[in-house]
Amino acid sequence: MLSAALADGSAHRRCTFEAFARRLPDGRRYGVVGGTGRMLDALERFRFGDPELAVVSKFLDERTVTWLSEYRFSGDIDGYREGELYFPGSPILSVRGTFAECVLLETLILSILNHDSAIAAAAARMVSAAAGRKLIEMGSRRAHEDSAVACSRAAYLAGFDATSNLEAVRRYGVPGAGTSAHSYTLLHTDADGPDEAAAFRGQVAALGVGTTLLVDTYDITEGVKTAIAVAGPELGGVRIDSGDLGVWARQVRDQLDDLGATKTKIVVSGDLDEYSIAALRAEPVDTYGVGTSVVTGSGAPTAGMVYKLVEVEGIPVEKRSSNKASRGGTKCAMRLARATGTIVEEVVYPAGSAEPDPGGLTAQPLMVPMVRGGVTEPGQPTLTQSRDLLAHGLVSLPWEGLKLSRGEAAVPTRFVGRDR
Amino acid sequence: MLSAALADGSAHRRCTFEAFARRLPDGRRYGVVGGTGRMLDALERFRFGDPELAVVSKFLDERTVTWLSEYRFSGDIDGYREGELYFPGSPILSVRGTFAECVLLETLILSILNHDSAIAAAAARMVSAAAGRKLIEMGSRRAHEDSAVACSRAAYLAGFDATSNLEAVRRYGVPGAGTSAHSYTLLHTDADGPDEAAAFRGQVAALGVGTTLLVDTYDITEGVKTAIAVAGPELGGVRIDSGDLGVWARQVRDQLDDLGATKTKIVVSGDLDEYSIAALRAEPVDTYGVGTSVVTGSGAPTAGMVYKLVEVEGIPVEKRSSNKASRGGTKCAMRLARATGTIVEEVVYPAGSAEPDPGGLTAQPLMVPMVRGGVTEPGQPTLTQSRDLLAHGLVSLPWEGLKLSRGEAAVPTRFVGRDR
Structure with a gap:
């Protein structure tokens, strides 16, 4: 031409x-x-x-x-x-x-x-659905490596609060946030079997009690109990990444409150999109971690x-x-x-x-x-x-x-x- | 962690x-x-x-x-x-x-x-659906600017024949191919109105009769007539980008054959995916130009x-x-x-x-x-x-x-x- x-x-x-x-x-x-x-x-x-x-x-x-x-x-x-x-x-x-x-x-x-x-359009719908609760963009793994950085930026533009993509923090000043992965908990396994408490102790020692512990690697109820036993009732948050998130959020909220951890936040993640975010509106969820659906434009x-x-x-x-x-x-x-x-x-x-x-x-x-x-x-x-x-x-x-x-x-x- | x-x-x-x-x-x-x-x-x-x-x-x-x-x-x-x-x-x-x-x-x-x-998985399904006909990847505009280059590479991996993305040609050696856009034809407009023949003359003068002319800017039948009048029956190809592609492919094939342009190829494009490619299998299509669906993984x-x-x-x-x-x-x-x-x-x-x-x-x-x-x-x-x-x-x-x-x-x- x-x-x-x-x-x-x-x-x-x-x-x-x-x-x-x-x-x-x-x-x-x-x-x-x-x-x-x-x-x-x-x-x-x-x-x-x-x-x-x-x-x-x-x-x-x-x-x-x-x-x-x-x-x-x-x-x-x-x-x-x-x-x-x-x-x-x-x-x-x-x-x-x-x-x-x-x-x-x-x-x-x-x-x-x-x-x-x-x-940005998909993310904006999630922001509306979250109705004021926090949203963390965690989808980098499901997008092209450079597109992922632009996705973090676009999600922040649309009202997300933070991203787990450090390059987006560096390049665009998007606030960074993240929690640990199951691999970190699984790493604390020896011949006697898994030691979730050791993983939590390590994380709290390194990052303080304000950190968010991932509690669903083995058994969620046990995980929450161990988390509070290790970190005390001032623990910043727990993350649930599997199961029926609404049911678990309620149950974990009750458990945390019973343990005196009334200010510990609940972070949920795991194939969330704007519809499942909206469906969790009545549940005691504080923060949504959103991955695949936001970086793929949710359809x-x-x-x-x-x-x-x-x-x-x-x-x-x-x-x-x-x-x-x-x-x-x-x-x-x-x-x-x-x-x-x-x-x-x-x-x-x-x-x-x-x-x-x-x-x-x-x-x-x-x-x-x-x-x-x-x-x-x-x-x-x-x-x-x-x-x-x-x-x-x-x-x-x-x-x-x-x-x-x-x-x-x-x-x-x-x-x-x-x-x- | x-x-x-x-x-x-x-x-x-x-x-x-x-x-x-x-x-x-x-x-x-x-x-x-x-x-x-x-x-x-x-x-x-x-x-x-x-x-x-x-x-x-x-x-x-x-x-x-x-x-x-x-x-x-x-x-x-x-x-x-x-x-x-x-x-x-x-x-x-x-x-x-x-x-x-x-x-x-x-x-x-x-x-x-x-x-x-x-x-690659989406592209492979398109390659199967095309059953031996040529496929050109043309989707860069619908993907992140760097992801687009990787898409061209992945489509070629899957069996596509060429890409319109020159950076993929440079970076990965994917064969390049492309046709002109409607803007090139529309550019040849003056106070007397559109002049499709002038656009075609310009393209043939620059690229030779082996080029592919885009014939659907105004009226497809007129466009084909003008294309052969300008380039002669040795014209390399015509591209149709709108309308019912199957119907048009048959009609344009007949028209080209009647004009003696029996070797002129027909390239079709316009929101093609593996299903529409398969649906055109019985039609006289030589090459498919595929955009959005391949770079978005077709769903x-x-x-x-x-x-x-x-x-x-x-x-x-x-x-x-x-x-x-x-x-x-x-x-x-x-x-x-x-x-x-x-x-x-x-x-x-x-x-x-x-x-x-x-x-x-x-x-x-x-x-x-x-x-x-x-x-x-x-x-x-x-x-x-x-x-x-x-x-x-x-x-x-x-x-x-x-x-x-x-x-x-x-x-x-x-x-x-x-x-x-």
Whole structure:
């Protein structure tokens, strides 16, 4: 494409590409923009060095290879802030520049946004389901080694409290947390058999009584008894990772209270997802450890966003064959809300035309400048700011929007035509 | 865990950890070991440098930080070769060394194996469904940016022919292939409207008549007509990305044949998975372009393998609480096959004990030495050798094993006890 467009001169035409989702995955009620910060960082580093050029020069003409060797995005990007909600058709990113410089960004932009948005959306549902209880992301083992780090970041964006992934602590400042594994308890086995108390003693000696002991390696009731015998009633927490978590949480709570450990927290883990988290809402659980379901997007591992050319030299363009129609033209978007803050509608309208009349509702503009002339605009939100933005966004949803069941988008998207 | 185990001395006990899958995901009939080569490479680089130590020194004692700064795996690993089939309970990796040096590898090993095995297993089903037709992996946009590169590699391992991910071409030598996008055709639009012929002319001028033209941007029948008018009947291929692909493939084949382009290939793409690939088996499709479904594991984005401590100082250990029992002890495995080559049973038995009697069947040992004293053994299979191994493995399955429907593992796994 690039080679052909450079040869016939069309590569230099001014274009707008738009990233958007045709639909929300899996009957979700809302989407969460995730990964924008990572994408802007990656964009600054997106160059073709000698190793990359060596590969493409095997099949590309010299002009194209030279162009790639000098590549640096010099265009503009506007878009939804990271942590913003989105709905079908929301113009999440608007990327403007020459065809050549914009088309090259498709995989970079979509890979990051599709991945991080999918994880953030799943995680946000778990945060709602947990209703204020703590959530620890523990899924690194079930995701690609580098994707896992981005998953920890996206889960934190969505409201998780901590991660067991130390690289996410290092790279993004996500708070770290973790408990021990069964292997640590099993390690304390000798010819006389298992010695759970020795394992607990070792952990308490190293980490203090504020630590969380894993009590389900052998027998949960015995494990709790041993844990309190070793650590005393000031023990920080116990983790249960198997069995009927609701039944065990109640039983362990009673047992802990009887032993005077009334402040010892109960952490549960083991194939939890938003549905099982919600199902445990009535039980005395303090913290959920979530693994596989959050790093795999709980049934929707990709957000399914696309990156489409919508305008060429000021002319709106769109694909016209069946089923996959896109809406041409560079767009803007705003969200209408009642005075109570509850959102009502997403309005997408042509860029450069007048803002549609909000009809008595409050209009919030959604697209902010991110890149100008290839340079990231100062003042992009931090991860914490994006986390706060999402927390506020979730509160603004109509109540149906927080339902876990499959259904329609929480608010409709209205497209205002160019001829309006 | 590490800190506590170093403090009480248990960190230095000799242990075996085993990576295995309790079950196959999503009713699959077989698993595919993927990522072993990547894992061995990552293991060689797995160190804690100053940036990592700076993070952990905030909460770890000095002894542990010093130990981490000197970390280098010095133990042994045996396991199933990359590209080997596996079944529930197959001891895919056996990792031996001190507790401390082995426990630290859990996330590294599982992240890579769980990810790559999930993608390879999904891709292998697509390869079977395609029944000899070509498959191009095009899913990078729907996966994390680095995971995407591993996905291309895993799809190639499973029998895909090529990838559109150039970094996978560079990093792993996967053959590259691709076609143009709708944006390239839409780019050729001016005040007089779209000019599909100009787009095709540009592509053919740059890439020759052997190229594949995307014909469904506007009207497929017109697109095919224009494509042949521009490129002539020697055109390499046309791609259809929307509509009822089976209906269009037949219609386009007839049209191409009528235009004398009898050798022009038909490439189809657009939300294909193993089921839709199989459903197109009777249609004149030459190549499938597969995206989202392969990079998301087609419903099973992680293989769900676990990494469990199974032996401490020669004593088998196992978790005993409900539902998650593991089988203690270091293990070996062999696969029994009939004289025809069709496999019958996976046999897992205690390492160091005599090989179970194959009872007239052919016994194939499954575990090979991978690491000795922390050093990767020479002669590990190349990606191409692993690809061949899997191709042979798929042929060895009983016919039910290749069914796409959900069901039981293709062959049972028999566990031979230690007291045998």
